[in-house]
Amino acid sequence: MSATPLASQVDSLNAKKSELTPSLLGASVAELTTWVQQYGQPAYRGKQLHDWIYDKGVRSLSDISVFPKSWRAEVAEIPVGRSTLHYRSVARDHTVKYLLQLADGQIIETVGIPSFGVKGESSKSRLTVCVSTQVGCPMACDFCATGKGGYKRNLARHEIVDQVLTVQEDFQQRVSNVVFMGLGEPLLNTENVLAALKSLNQDVGIGQRSLTVSTVGIRDRIRELAQHHLQITLAVSLHAPNQALREQLIPSARAYPIEDLLAECREYVEITGRRVTFEYVLLAGVNDFPEHALELAKRLRGFQTHVNLIPYNPIQEVDYKRPNRDRIEAFDKILKEQQIAVSIRYSRGLEADAACGQLRASNS
Template sequence: MSATPLVSQVDSHNPEKSELIPLLGASVVELSAWVQQQGQPAYRGKQLHEWIYQKGARSLSDISVFPKQWRAEVAEIPIGRSTIHHRAVAPDGTIKYLLELADSQIIETVGIPTFGEGGKGPKSRLTVCVSTQVGCPMACDFCATGKGGYKRNLAVHEIVDQVLTVQEDFQQRVSNVVFMGLGEPLLNTENVLAALKSLNQDVGIGARSLTVSTVGIRDRIRQFAQHHLQVTLAVSLHAPNQALREKLIPSARAYPLEDLLTECREYVEITGRRVTFEYILLAGVNDLPEHALQLAKCLRGFQSHVNLIPYNPIEEVDYKRPNRDHIQAFVNILKQQQIAVSVRYSRGLEADAACGQLRASKN
């Protein structure tokens, strides 16, 4: 966002379609500059920042500390909040939200609470899985998101809003954010970077508690590394060889596994931070012992961590989740090969809120 937010976005062909840039996503410095442009003292920028990010204001008319006359003058300027179209609660406490944006598009975001001992204590952590696009162009065969096609990138305010929405609904501060919802984050890099900055500096979430997941876009991981962020990079691998990866991930045809791994190694060298590799286990497809050995060979000597995710079913395809014995056998082989590995059993399965089940839908 520029240092002068809320300049009208003018359509030269149809001035009546001009829009105002929403306030959400702007820093305290930018908001202070803007209020001064409106003839208000600079300290109102700090007040505005607090009301947007801490108090959850959805309209400037809600901000009672502002002069009534000025509130009326700027009432039409949007803060940039969505509305909850639908929410589904899973037995484990995970909540999936369908959020309606200003243009009536629907996106999904998920709030995932972590409870105390035995799952019965107080909530100790709250993770939000955010979307970065409406739909997804990657069309991975096992994932529901790409089945509905791609519509557009999300703006900065539409990404940050998801975190504030979950935080308000749970009435608990968000501790972690994972960019693993609808869309491919590195096809919306500019807005993702701005959202990461806002979540860190404005919402107050530590950089190391932010994770960006990508299926791999040529040159984008290298470019992402140049920003030297302290966030976690998660790469969706899902196959240990090129032929199998092409069957599961169409984009892999244009971006070979060897090239992707080379770029990931460069990321480690540039940032000094390890890469997490996400690997969805599909029964009889990519979960065999030979696959585990191939994966270990790919990652040997790599500063990385493998996150195994047992497949979560969707209606469009008939992949199956491996049984626990097969999962454990895969884990054991990786450990024997000195590969750091863990298994992530996705939350929210009953509400279709688990990994791979999200889709842009009003249903």
């Protein structure tokens, strides 16, 4: 399988980094059973350990009261794989931004997004978590804060799953949906993302159709994802209807023409039977003209898609502006007239810098 220069660089960088200390979080019942048996413990302790990690949220093996004291002392220093809360802020819409410190001192960001009842009161029916998959991001999209801070490394399986458990514990509510839309490009960390998806589904108990993986598009990686025949939602950050404009907004697009990206997306639909969602950030005077909407409709016609129009969320480093409501609705109307499924998605957590495109792993 061929790889883009960017993908090769990221893979090489991660290969050179020292291995993270193995952690138990993210492991299945079978894996945990094998692990406890290696210490001479009976097999049923694997299920006990699984329950304490995923249901009780234990952070240290020494706190598992059903284990013998002597064995707890023996394994006390083995990491479960939980992060430390570095910073927490709450937006007016009750969205919560968390900065989490990892075992090596790196900081990542995750966001908890609760649903609301009819009168604006928090509802227990839905809680979405936006998780990061890398420390930083190598994609450097021009309008996004995440890529401005550079790239450090991929997240391990346990570091992704931990974000969901952290939000679940803080809200005291089961997480219903997870979107891989935080720091980083998930398909540059495919192995750990696939492992985290499996754990979130089988260990945490979140249905596959409630899991969404977002990507800017890495050559061959969407095709690779399709081969796993998952029932997750694939969201592709398109942001432009043609190659020239996409290159202006997304530097990595120079190595991956829009025609090739869309061809791979069509293959994904054919293989999985799942439609592809296209994310399109609307930037005033840049990609929000009627002719852009018509061109986008032409590109997407003929296969199962849905477009999420995302009015731009401002960041300090660039001067892009959000289109006014009339312009946003006009773009939406054109797509609908062209028989393209479309929704306008106003981001949550805006004033807490927790909205789409604003994540930067800092508390500034």
